Amino acid sequence: MRNAAFGVKRGRHAAVPFLVGGTDTLWREVSVAQQERAIRTRNAILAAAAEVFDEYHYEAASITDILNRAGVTKGALYFHFPSKEALAQGVMAAQARALELRLEPAGLQTLIDINLRIAHEMRTNTLLRAGVRLSAAVQRSVGISELAPFRLWTELFSSQLTAAKEKGELLQHVDPQQLARLIVSSYTGVQQVCALFDTLAELPEQITALWRVILPGIAVPGVLPHLRLDSTHAELMERQRLLPGTFEVETDG
């Protein structure tokens, strides 16, 4: 089943394109099993790496520690991630995959909801938190660069703002692309200051405050009273009507 959730392109069926239309049943079954095991192993390594990068700083994180937590062989780890840099880059790249974001109906409310989802899950979702923090803090200090997450979030926010503009929610002079970059940047700063002061629990209310300040400068006045800025995590999940388990492998063409 397809849906409009973000990340669907990176779902399991994207990882096993060769399955579609295959004819050799035996080979197919073995491949599916191998492929699934490889995906599970890779995910276990990423989850363990996220935990370790989250608990220690990047430099202090040890591959041995990641290996022990992931419960995989050294060979398996190095097959998927040949170095600590590769592990950090894997965690950074996976940050958006750690959420399944519903992107419709596109517009201001969905963009606000996405911002609040991320803010809420920064506390509980280790892969998201480690990925975001590594992206914001590690690059310059260790010389590994991963700008893709910033580009990805900017693109995602931009598409929501473009839809908002088409729906007449935004003021005439607002440039969706520019504004998307500004919101991603501001979000990053607010998140980072919360992390530095060890007050990530306050992040949702800080992001609500951010939106309260910027909305009058970007939205038409008539829209403002209809926007929910302080949804709880439960309300967000309900509104986004997430359907877990719908990302099936498309084994039959």
Add this chain to the structure above:
Amino acid sequence: MRNAAFGVKRGRHAAVPFLVGGTDTLWREVSVAQQERAIRTRNAILAAAAEVFDEYHYEAASITDILNRAGVTKGALYFHFPSKEALAQGVMAAQARALELRLEPAGLQTLIDINLRIAHEMRTNTLLRAGVRLSAAVQRSVGISELAPFRLWTELFSSQLTAAKEKGELLQHVDPQQLARLIVSSYTGVQQVCALFDTLAELPEQITALWRVILPGIAVPGVLPHLRLDSTHAELMERQRLLPGTFEVETDG
């Protein structure tokens, strides 16, 4: 001469308080010379450290390199900064001292000017740039913590916003302290994304865009047309009427 510029308390007369009212002329002169040499040495080390931390990332920066650039002895360096961590913390702490900010007349325009001054000088002022970047990026990754700069900037912005509120520039519901933290955070994020993408030259226009978005949500409508959001660096320096060389040692009580 005293003025309202930020940092005056850290000026030379703060470093040599014993000079005021001293009576032993010979001792005084030797002490002044020693004191001044110590300050020059410390500043030379900080300037060299800022250059090295700015060019390399924190981990790759070498004390030998800093030593060579500062042109001081190893003993002098370790007297002032016993470790690389201490050097980084010295650079972080000196970031605000790298500017002499005029804080009056306190209010929205001065706060905007301060934001733009920092944005402009991030390109040319190595001590400011290295200090800001280290504060935002290094702490978690190397385990050294320096939250003082965030507190200092938040306090400074907060005092400007409190004055703005007293002058009737801000909307009734705005909390200067909360808003100060939000602006410091957003500024940090915008600056950091520019740094990551190696586009610090765009920082002033990005900060102008940030203020354009947030002002309608915080300022009374009548104030908006009177605010300058896109001043050049020359205009800022002119408006702040900086008087270099006015921070005299108060040798006579």
